[in-house]
């Protein structure tokens with residue numbers, strides 16, 4: 392059997408990344424997208440000397456030379472242009488968010504002051520030149536605030552809004568078809584006969600990758616070679632990537648590898664030295680790629696988490712997010728395979744611990760809901776994995 396290792400499979404898949412181009416999208420809703428342009432400050436951040444406390448603005452020079460009683464020239468609210476404080480020993484009442492009055496260089500909080508007969512009285516021992524967020528201290532006009540290649544997260548929307556980017560250029564996402572096969576499968580709304588099951592793989596897989604895809608349209612192909620060939624041919628013309636589940640092992644109606652050959656999809660590899668997901672098949676036809684995942688629900692989902700999603704992220708130029716967890720108990724795994732063990736994760740005083748939650752094998756889809764992640768335990772002579780050892784973890 393021409394197994395390849397998990398490492399080799401990863402490399403072969405990541406050799407086949409594609410660039411799907413760029414597109415402008417509304418900034419609102421762009422979280423998760425990858426920037427295809429630098430985002431620059433159109434003004435200083437903040438754009439003016441911003442008062443940071445409700446209180447009074449005054450001149451440090453007056454206070455330092457002994458003045459404690461100031462004439463109040465008026466009140467300045469946020470949204471109003473800065474007034475001018477052009478007389479000695481005067482103050483302006485200011486609100487948080489107002490531009491600092493011209494000529495003033497200090498602000499005191501209202502609760503630290505007394506107003507008597509319309510005059511402001513300041514206490515002794517005051518630190519001057521406080522409570523001002525200075526213009527340009529955070530970022531200067533023209534500075535790059537978000538770099539091309541950055542994956543947008545929630546606070547970035549505030550940056551985009553602040554610089555007036557109502558539309559932003561991002562990397563395009565692929566159109567993906569998620570395809571099931573198998574005559575035993577019926578739809579969710581149908582009542583299965585005793586020998587049938589409802590199809591479930593497509594939903595878990597589609598959802599896991601949906602943020603990285605333009606579409607995750609779903610299709611079903613019957614266990615028939617001619618139909619499989621013609622449907623695959625059609626889908627290859629209309630989608631950037633196909634993700635199939637089922638029909639890749641040794642069964643008499645496992646047509647996927649044969650059908651791929653017939654539609655001209657070149658095999659990059661077939662079978663990985665791993666459990667679950669051993670019979671995974673991966674191929675390409677020109678710019679199109681095909682992931683043919685095993686039908687068993689745990690295997691299909693694990694392969695989507697471990698191989699398909701990272702491929703999508705690599706297509707956008709994102710670095711893999713590597714997370715690790717410490718094995719909470721000793722584990723023995725005899726087969727000569729890398730083991731993606733289902734685990735529950737718990738944070739133990741800042742250390743991420745992984746506890747086995749293995750279920751009943753590749754068909755036990757309910758166990759995926761009990762577990763939180765797959766722990767990638769590389770193939771090891773000796774079959775022994777010790778408590779406290781650290782492994783890469785794939786959360787979902």
Ligand SMILES: Nc1nc2c(c(=O)[nH]1)N[C@H]1C(S)=C(S)[C@@H](COP(=O)(O)OP(=O)(O)OC[C@H]3O[C@@H](n4cnc5c(N)ncnc54)[C@H](O)[C@@H]3O)O[C@H]1N2
Nearest residue numbers: 571590591592637638639640641645669685686687688690
């Ligand atoms: N003689 C051998 N038999 C098998 C081998 C092998 O090496 N030699 N490998 C086993 C392993 S490991 C796996 S994994 C499976 C993979 O099989 P297929 O990819 O051909 O998948 P199917 O046979 O079509 O289905 C397997 C299983 O999964 C259920 N299934 C399929 N699609 C869905 C779906 N969309 N939603 C829910 N469940 C689905 C299907 O009903 C089967 O029970 O092969 C082993 N056999």
Ligand code: MOO
Nearest residue numbers: 667668669690753
């Ligand atoms: O590889 Mo299969 O995915 O073990 O059940």
